[in-house]
Amino acid sequence: MIAATINWSGSYELPRSASPVAIVLTTHGKSAIVALGPGHAQSQPVSIVLQGRHIRFRLPGVPHDVSFDGTVKTTTISGEVTQGAIHGSFTLHQPLDRITRALGVYRSATGEGIAVLAADGLSPFLIEFPSGATHGVGPALSVGQRLGSTDGNGALSLTSRGLTWKGMQFTRVRLRQEEVRIGVDAATLTTPPGLGPFPGVVMVHGSGPRTRDEFDVFTAYFALHGIAVLADDKRGVGQSGGNYPGDAASTTAIDLLASDAQAEVRFLAARPHLDPARIGLFGDSQAGWIVPLAASREPRVHFAVLNSGPTVTVGESDLWGSLAGESQAPPSGTRADMLDQVQKAGPSGFDPLPYIKKLTIPVLWMYGSDDRNVPTELCLDRINSLQTGHDFTTIVLPTTHTPLVLPTGLLSSLPRSPGFDPNFFPDLDEWLARHRIGTS
Numbered sequence: 001m002i003a004a005t006i007n008w009s010g011s012y013e014l015p016r017s018a019s020p021v022a023i024v025l026t027t028h029g030k031s032a033i034v035a036l037g038p039g040h041a042q043s044q045p046v047s048i049v050l051q052g053r054h055i056r057f058r059l060p061g062v063p064h065d066v067s068f069d070g071t072v073k074t075t076t077i078s079g080e081v082t083q084g085a086i087h088g089s090f091t092l093h094q095p096l097d098r099i100t101r102a103l104g105v106y107r108s109a110t111g112e113g114i115a116v117l118a119a120d121g122l123s124p125f126l127i128e129f130p131s132g133a134t135h136g137v138g139p140a141l142s143v144g145q146r147l148g149s150t151d152g153n154g155a156l157s158l159t160s161r162g163l164t165w166k167g168m169q170f171t172r173v174r175l176r177q178e179e180v181r182i183g184v185d186a187a188t189l190t191t192p193p194g195l196g197p198f199p200g201v202v203m204v205h206g207s208g209p210r211t212r213d214e215f216d217v218f219t220a221y222f223a224l225h226g227i228a229v230l231a232d233d234k235r236g237v238g239q240s241g242g243n244y245p246g247d248a249a250s251t252t253a254i255d256l257l258a259s260d261a262q263a264e265v266r267f268l269a270a271r272p273h274l275d276p277a278r279i280g281l282f283g284d285s286q287a288g289w290i291v292p293l294a295a296s297r298e299p300r301v302h303f304a305v306l307n308s309g310p311t312v313t314v315g316e317s318d319l320w321g322s323l324a325g326e327s328q329a330p331p332s333g334t335r336a337d338m339l340d341q342v343q344k345a346g347p348s349g350f351d352p353l354p355y356i357k358k359l360t361i362p363v364l365w366m367y368g369s370d371d372r373n374v375p376t377e378l379c380l381d382r383i384n385s386l387q388t389g390h391d392f393t394t395i396v397l398p399t400t401h402t403p404l405v406l407p408t409g410l411l412s413s414l415p416r417s418p419g420f421d422p423n424f425f426p427d428l429d430e431w432l433a434r435h436r437i438g439t440s
Contacts, residue, residue: 009097011037012081012090014066018239019211022100025057025077025092032057035100038118039213039231040188041177042104055079061179062189083181098141098158099124105220106162106170113224114170116156116163119216122147126156126165127217129224130429132420134404147404148415175223180230182267184242185260187232188212189271192223196273199437200228201305202264204257204283204290207247211238218282221425225438228274230264249286249314251350258294262301269300278437280304280361285373285401288365289314292355295363303437304363305428308401310374311356311365311382315348317374324372327400327411331372342375353382362391364431366424368399370409393431397421 006027011020022037030050034057035043041059049056058067061083068090070079077092102116113129116137124137125147135143138150143165145153154166162172176191192198201222203215212231219229234257236244245253261281269276280303281291288309295301310317323338324331331338356363365383367376376396383394400406403424407413432438 006094007096007101008077008092009095009100010077010090010092012068012088014081014083014088014239015086016088018088021239022097023090023092024097024100026101034059035103037100037213038103038216039211039233041179042175043101043172044174044177059179060177061181063181066179083179086181099137099139102137102141102156102158102163105173105175105223107173107224108168108170112168112170113220114165115217115220117213117216117220119213120210123150127220127419129221130425131422132403132425133422134417134419136415146415147417147419173223180267182232183260183263184235184240185232185264186239186241187230187264189228189230189268190219190223191228191273192226194226197275198226198228198273199278199280200230200268200271200274201280201282202261202268203229203231204261204281204287204294205234206283206285206287207249209237209244209247210234215282221428222282222438225429225432227432227438228268228271230268232260232264235260249289249318249350254289254293254350257290258297261290261294262298265294265298265300276300278302280437282306284308285310288374288379289350289352292352292359295361296355296358301361303361303435304359305366305431306364307366307403308368308371308374309365309379311352311379312342312375313347313349313351316342316345316378318349319345320375320378321373325410327372327402327406327409330410335377339375339377342378353386356383357386359390362393362435364393364395364428366395366397366403366427368401368403369396370399371401372409373401395427395431397423397427399424 008025024035026033032048046057053072058065064084066083070077081088081090105115118124126135134147136150141156142151143153144150157164162170178189180187180189211233215231222229233240235242282305283291284307399421403420407416
């Protein structure tokens with residue numbers, strides 16, 4: 001039998017071929033708290049069914065719940081996990097995974113928002129809103145001064161309602177989270193507390209085989225602003241089915257990924273508690289080509305936000321990245337010289353401009369003045385050429401391709417980053433408020 005309170009930690013695969021996702025189960029008699037790993041549903045209460053050594057519980061999902069059916073042994077629980085016709089397995093042990101248990105969004109009594117995350121391949125960290133300051137978090141929940149440090153800035157103490165840090169109490173924001181299947185794509189839908197109707201945003205990935213945790217920072221940010229978020233694993237990656245379209249931004253891949261985004265927008269627009277007149281797209285990098293195509297074809301898209309999204313052609317952006325080092329290596333020349341080389345080479349590959357011209361929705365583009373993947377200056381020229389008759393906004397911050405500050409401009413300096421540029425989230429706040437999307 002299970003004792004009154006026991007912490008179980010482990011992982012599950014759904015389907016069996018998918019990469020493992022962390023899970024923590026804290027049992028309290030016939031109720032429990034379940035927390036999943038990065039990108040997935042955070043700490044939430046569930047009911048459990050106990051019959052001898054047999055245990056069952058489930059998490060909310062669409063079109064089917066995610067059901068766990070296992071057997072309790074002395075120090076383990078193992079069994080099958082299903083979502084409709086999709087089958088996988090799970091295994092839990094008794095040592096507590098404190099990081100997974102702590103993942104989530106929190107708010108203080110005076111309104112300060114923070115989130116504990118382990119997103120997009122980064123080690124666990126705490127982010128403060130709206131400053132964007134980030135601090136590494138160690139396995140025992142010690143907190144660092146910078147993104148890559150885990151001590152010297154107090155420690156987190158988990159409580160029944162949330163956590164404390166540096167003498168301040170933060171209450172966990174009880175989000176409504178559902179594990180979702182839309183076509184071949186697997187995703188997590190995060191809805192703020194309350195009755196709604198809420199605005200909603202579909203996340204669109206950058207390049208590479210990305211999973212939904214790529215957007216955990218922005219899921220936390222939008223949730224604190226009363227905006228629902230749908231974040232998926234790119235097709236063929238993580239828990240999603242289908243074939244991965246490859247890293248290259250080919251016209252075929254862009255078209256396919258835009259179609260996925262359109263299907264997800266239609267899903268959000270039909271959800272209870274969401275406002276179909278305030279559904280939008282948010283994306284970064286490669287999404288700069290995907291989002292305009294999707295938005296030009298799907299009338300249910302009512303706004304878009306792009307971070308470092310190219311408005312130049314794929315060939316121009318790729319050439320720029322090869323010259324500028326993509327923040328992996330120092331640039332090959334001055335920005336003026338590299339821009340001149342790109343302009344002389346001219347456009348090639350997929351061109352988003354014809355689709356941007358068609359947009360009648362408000363769009364925000366946020367860029368870094370030292371972007372080494374995307375030629376910011378040329379992107380701004382394209383947008384500025386279309387300003388008449390459009391609700392287009394551009395913001396340029398002193399950053400690179402990422403809004404996280406890189407002390408040397410290279411990704412190798414990321415561990416020393418103090419966090420996001422301090423104007424990134426306040427500028428986004430102002431744009432959202434001006435367009436009556438979400439709450440401040």
